[in-house]
Amino acid sequence: MTATPVLVLLDHAADGTLRPPVRELLTLARTVADGAPVHGVWAGTADVAPALPVLAAQGVAAVHRLVADADPHLSSVVADGLGQLLDATGAGLLLLVSSFESKEVAARLAVRTGAGVVTDADGLEVVDGRLVALKTVLAGTWSTRCAITTPVALVTVKANAVPAADAPAPTEPAVVDVPVQVSATSRRVQLVERTERPASGRPDLGSAHVVVVGGRGTEGDFSPVEDLADALGGAVGATRVATDEGWIGHDAQIGQTGVTVAPRLYVGAGVSGAVHHRGGMQASGTIVAVNADADAPIFEIADYGIVGDLFTVLPQAAAEVRRLRAQG
Structure with missing residues (x-):
């Protein structure tokens, strides 16, 4: 691992509040960053302001807000923005919540960039300068270690896998708008209808x-x-x-x-x-x-x-x- 930023896709609700697993991702990002900055990536139209106090407590240095003239809910549009951000920052690692949506984004991004992907990881280590993801397989009966040999790694992490903890010192994250160059392939897709799930009052x-x-x-x-x-x-x-x-x-x-x-x-x-x-x-x-x-x-x-x-x-x-x- 070099001293390049570690990127974390900030999964959030419609009102801009971060989903609980994001704190776990940010905690994990700090442990493998080895002093390098941790940057958040904000996709969608929700206001980022409600999330800033949590991001500050987590020691996030900057938040890259993806701005596109296409539907930000489409995984292909998010993948376009993340690919450009990986190039611009030189980041070698992107962490995502292990959800259906994030896995689709990771798959599309891997096709675009040739990055190595590990899904449903429950831990991440740096061994001899190489990222190694930990995950259970075969109905939870085997624990495996997956070395990522590509220059860029995309890892989706299961919820509750990492105890969340605030950073030793808070930060004041800078919010930077990142214009996304939406690909022609992404523009072929149109979201016809989107229905929000009714709130149950229970956790996800x-x-x-x-x-x-x-x-x-x-x-x-x-x-x-x-x-x-x-x-x-x-x-x-x-x-x-x-x-x-x-x-x-x-x-x-x-x-x-x-x-x-x-x-x-x-x-x-x-x-x-x-x-x-x-x-x-x-x-x-x-x-x-x-x-x-x-x-x-x-x-x-x-x-x-x-x-x-x-x-x-x-x-x-x-x-x-x-x-x-x-x-x-």
Whole structure:
């Protein structure tokens, strides 16, 4: 690694507030930058001002705000801007949140630049001047180390993989507008319609510290799952069978073909623990399983297992959580 800036794509909400995993990315960026500056990249039309106090506390030196005469929600437009910014700054590393949108941006950017890409990393090191990404594979059963041999590295990092911490000294990030030269290829794409997801009041599934998941055992009634999630301040997830049955939206599906989560606490209620689901949650910190079937495969990987009726266990757990919180 040379003393070039480390870039971080600043994932944010429509009101300009940073999503929680961004603080983790900035913390990781400082650890591998080895004294080099950390720069943020702002894409979209939201006001950057609400994010500046957090960025200052994280020691960010500058924020490059991409300005384009094309739809900033298109991944190809963002990739155009990032490619130009990599050239302008000489940065050798770009960190992104491990979301569907960011992975698409990383893929497009890799095609444009020839950069090496690692997705769903849960750590990053510098070994003999070379970046090495850490990630779990094969349903969380193997830990791997991936050396990136190209001059530019693009790494998407899973939420909750890195403890976030503020920088030793705050900064005053300079906000710099960067005009994007949108490619002809990007201009061929037109966004016809965009619908914002209704706010649930719960944290984002992919970045939540606590996730409560319902499976076939709920028989379509997710009310105890949602109640426990609300008591714990967590997100609600589901298995594929639950989403296929229409009991909950497909955006809640966790697994190899859905969202990959790594919360500090995972609670599976009526979840059998099929391989394709385990592939999306096995990296969780603490796994609690509630299932009436004592032979359910999920008990093989659970830290705590409760053999019982979820409609009895979950309401009792939610009531106890609220009682303890009321005591302070």
